[in-house]
Structure formats: structure tokens, C-alpha cells
Amino acid sequence: MKLHEEIVYEDIEAACKGIDLEPLKNSRILLTGANGFLGSYFAHLFNYCNEKKNFNIQCDCITKSEISPRSRIFPLKEKKGFSFIIKDLTEYTAYDTPYDIVIYAAGYAAPKKFLEDPISVIDVNYIGIKSVLENVLRVNPKASIMYFSSSEIYGSPEPKNIPTTETYDGRVSIVNNRACYMESKRLAEVLCLIYKDNLKADIKIVRPALTYGPGLSFDDERVIGQFMGKAYQNKKIEMIDEGRDTRAFCYIRDALQELLHVLLYGRDTIYNIGSSKEEISIKELADIIGDIMGVPVKAGQIKEDAVKGAPGRVCLDMSKIEKEFNISPQVGMKEGLKRTIDWNKALIKEE
Numbered sequence: 061m062k063l064h065e066e067i068v069y070e071d072i073e074a075a076c077k078g079i080d081l082e083p084l085k086n087s088r089i090l091l092t093g094a095n096g097f098l099g100s101y102f103a104h105l106f107n108y109c110n111e112k113k114n115f116n117i118q119c120d121c122i123t124k125s126e127i128s129p130r131s132r133i134f135p136l137k138e139k140k141g142f143s144f145i146i147k148d149l150t151e152y153t154a155y156d157t158p159y160d161i162v163i164y165a166a167g168y169a170a171p172k173k174f175l176e177d178p179i180s181v182i183d184v185n186y187i188g189i190k191s192v193l194e195n196v197l198r199v200n201p202k203a204s205i206m207y208f209s210s211s212e213i214y215g216s217p218e219p220k221n222i223p224t225t226e227t228y229d230g231r232v233s234i235v236n237n238r239a240c241y242m243e244s245k246r247l248a249e250v251l252c253l254i255y256k257d258n259l260k261a262d263i264k265i266v267r268p269a270l271t272y273g274p275g276l277s278f279d280d281e282r283v284i285g286q287f288m289g290k291a292y293q294n295k296k297i298e299m300i301d302e303g304r305d306t307r308a309f310c311y312i313r314d315a316l317q318e319l320l321h322v323l324l325y326g327r328d329t330i331y332n333i334g335s336s337k338e339e340i341s342i343k344e345l346a347d348i349i350g351d352i353m354g355v356p357v358k359a360g361q362i363k364e365d366a367v368k369g370a371p372g373r374v375c376l377d378m379s380k381i382e383k384e385f386n387i388s389p390q391v392g393m394k395e396g397l398k399r400t401i402d403w404n405k406a407l408i409k410e411e
Contacts, residue, residue, distance in 0.1 A: 064406040065135055067274045067399060072101065072108050075316040083324050085115045090159045090196065092149060092188065093166035094121035097275050098208060098268065100132035101316050102163055103142070110141050120157065122147050122166065129411075132275050149188035150180050155195035162196055162205040163323070164189050167245075169210075170281040171238065171370070178240035185244035186251070193255045193263075204262045206323050207252050211269035211334065212242045216371040223308075223377035226267070226330045238370070249330075256329065264326050266319060269334035269376050273312030273396060274403030284309070287346050288401060291353040299360045303343030308375040310335035311396035314389035321385040328384070332376040335389040339375050345393075352398055 061069070089106065093099035109115040122145045127134055136142050147153060149166050166188055168174070168181045189207055196203050214224050215232035232242050249265050256263040276282075278289040290297045315333055322331045340348075343359055350357040382388050391399075 062406070062410050064274070064403050064410060067403045067406065068101075068104055069108060071273065071313040071399075072105050072316065075313045075320065076105070076108070079317070079320050079324070081109060081113070081115070081320075081324070084109055084117055084161075085113075087115075087117050087160040088157065089117060089119045090122070090155070090157070090162045090192070091119055092122045092162075092164050092192070093208070094144075095123040095125065095127065095131050095133050096165055096167070096169075097132070097312075098271060098315070098319075099163070099165035100275055101312060102165065102319075103133045103136055105316070105320075107136055107139050107142070110139070117141055119143075120145060120159075122149065124148055124166075149191070150183035152187055153191040153195070155192065156199060158200040159196050159203050160200070161323070162192055162203055163208075164192055164205065165208045167208065167210075168241070172281050174238050174241050181240045182244040185241070185248050189248045190251060193251060193261075197255065197259055197261055201259060201261065204264075204323070205252070206264045206266060206319075207248060209245045209249050209265050209267045210241070211267045211332065211374065211376055212238065213246045213249070213267065215242060219373075222373055223336050223375045224332075225377040226332055226380060253329070263329065264322055265330045266322055266333045267331070267376075268310075268315060268319075269332065269374060270307050270309040271312055271315040271334070272309055273315075273400050275312070276400055277407075278404050283307075283342060283345065284349070284397070284400070287349045288353070288404065291349055291355045292404070296355050297346050297350050297357045299343070299346055299358065301342075301361060302359045303341055303346060304372075305370065306339050306341050306373045306375070307345070308334060308336050308339040309345075309393060309396075310389060311391035311399075313391050313396075317387060318381055318385075321381070321387065325385070328380070331381050332378055333381070334376045334378060336375050336378045337389050338393050339373075340393060348393055348397055349401075352394070352401055
């Protein structure tokens with residue numbers, strides 16, 4: 061196993077610690093967005109369960125693009141128990157396989173995509189999950205489905221509603237340049253709740269916020285990827301504004317632990333996924349990355365279109381998941397960012 065793969069599997073093993081994974085044994089699983097950041101971790105998790113625990117999981121992975129050597133799930137191409145389907149989920153899809161578990165992690169998360177192709181952003185969030193709900197539940201009404209929504213549906217909460225709970229209705233303008241993403245995620249949640257109520261289906265909705273870690277590359281368009289990429293390529297980080305907005309980021313190991321608890325043992329329907337332990341400004345984020353990578357940081361003044369609609373503060377209330385499962389995030393920003401940077405450097409060296 062290559063070093064960058066070892067880093068990923070260290071986090072998977074740590075995330076699984078203390079969780080009974082037995083319900084996954086002998087499961088037939090559909091995983092959409094399998095090559096995305098969060099989806100790829102589930103793919104590698106299932107491989108971990110097969111190789112370390114002999115779970116005999118059969119996983120059908122749907123991705124939009126062909127799997128290349130740079131793909132997050134490329135190491136799984138020859139692994140037992142995996143099949144790969146190249147499919148555009150903006151088109152209606154019929155499913156005839158009796159799946160036990162469905163993880164719908166497909167979607168566009170890069171802010172620039174919201175501006176460049178908003179219709180596709182809407183379609184993958186709505187048509188994709190509608191196909192799953194109609195067909196998978198027709199074949200197996202007892203299938204467990206976990207839909208990956210987003211904390212973006214909260215929009216820009218008033219200060220009194222931050223940290224933001226799952227019961228908050230949201231504050232979103234339809235003229236916001238991110239509305240295609242936020243409102244289509246909201247519509248998909250409504251669809252999930254309708255199927256849950258009408259068919260008494262086992263459906264969970266998760267709202268991840270600001271997850272990061274190994275697998276997030278130097279060329280990723282989100283803020284951490286941008287800063288790492290600038291530090292690596294330009295030997296400096298030049299910000300596009302002053303970086304006053306604040307965010308509570310969540311390392312993938314902690315996010316995966318939360319997601320597994322919800323998937324296998326969640327008693328409720330809707331859960332925030334994230335961390336509220338270490339809220340920092342964008343400038344502080346740049347400074348941490350600059351310090352780890354040994355490069356200077358320079359703040360800017362003007363916001364680009366892709367981030368103009370972004371909220372000034374993002375911090376979720378994580379009390380629901382922490383109380384139900386008695387867990388809390390364990391990996392701090394400095395450690396998490398260092399592991400992410402180490403993963404990237406290992407990947408580049410091994411190419």
C-alpha cells in the first residue's frame with residue numbers, strides 16, 4: 061500500500077474504533093458520488109471491512125467520470141466486491157438491484173460550479189435522488205438510505221441562530237448566486253421526507269459542513285484546497301479578501317465517525333455533520349497552512365463572485381449527535397491540515 065493510501069486507511073480505522081460495524085456484513089450497497097471526497101471514504105471503508113473483517117460487502121459505485129490513476133477510488137478498481145458504473149445522475153436512472161443500503165453522496169460542491177452550470181447542480185441534487193427513491197424502494201422497501209444534503213441549506217443565519225441546530229428553517233435568498241445548490245438540496249430533503257412518511261422508509265438526511273482531510277487535493281476549488289495549492293505552486297498564499305469570515309471545519313476522521321453512527325444507529329432523521337470545537341477565521345486558516353508549508357500569507361480586499369454569496373459565519377450546533385452517540389471531534393485543525401498536506405505531498409511524490 062502506498063503512503064497516501066496508508067494515511068487514508070489510518071483515518072478510516074480510527075473513525076471505526078468503538079463502532080459495531082456488523083450491520084454492514086453481507087450487504088449490497090449502492091454508493092453514488094463514489095469518487096467525491098466524502099463518497100470515496102465510504103468506498104475505502106467498505107474495502108477495509110472486506111479485507112480486515114471479511115464482511116463480504118458488495119458495493120456498486122457510481123461516478124460521473126472515468127476512473128483514472130488520479131481518482132480517489134482508483135486503488136479499488138481490482139478489489140473484490142466492487143463494481144463501477146460510469147453514470148451522469150442528472151439523467152433519470154432505473155435501479156433493479158435489491159440494495160440493502162444506499163449512500164447518496166453525489167453532487168457538485170465547488171462554488172464555481174454554482175455559477176458556471178447551475179442547472180446541472182440542481183438536476184443532480186433532485187433528479188438523482190428521485191431516481192433512487194422511486195426505484196430502490198420499489199425493489200426493496202426496507203432499504204436504508206442516507207442522503208447527503210448540506211449545511212448550505214441554512215443560508216446566512218441570524219447571529220442568534222449560530223451555532224445552528226437541525227431545527228433551524230434557514231435564511232436563503234433565491235437571488236443568491238449559490239441558491240441553485242442550497243434550494244435544490246432543500247427540495248431533495250423534502251422529497252426524502254415525503255418518501256419516508258408515505259412509505260415508512262428508513263431514510264436519514266445528513267448535513268455536512270466544511271469537511272476536509274486527505275483526499276482534498278492541492279487543486280480543489282474550495283478554500284482549503286486553494287490555500288494549499290497556492291502555497292505549493294506559488295510559494296505564498298495571496299488571499300482574495302481580508303479573511304474575516306469564520307468557519308468551523310471538521311476533519312474527515314471525525315466526520316466519518318459521525319456519519320457511521322447515523323447510518324447504522326441513528327434514531328432520528330436529520331443530523332448535522334461537523335464540528336463546533338474550533339471555529340477560526342479564513343485568515344487564521346491561511347496562517348496555519350502557511351506556517352505548515354513555510355510560506356508567507358498576504359490578505360486581500362475584494363471578494364470574487366464565487367464567494368460573494370457565502371455566509372459570514374458557519375458553525376453548526378453539534379449537541380444532537382454528540383449527546384445521542386457520546387462522541388465529539390478529536391482532531392484539531394493543525395493536525396488535520398498537516399495530515400492533508402502530507403497526503404498531497406505523498407501522492408505527488410508517488411506519481
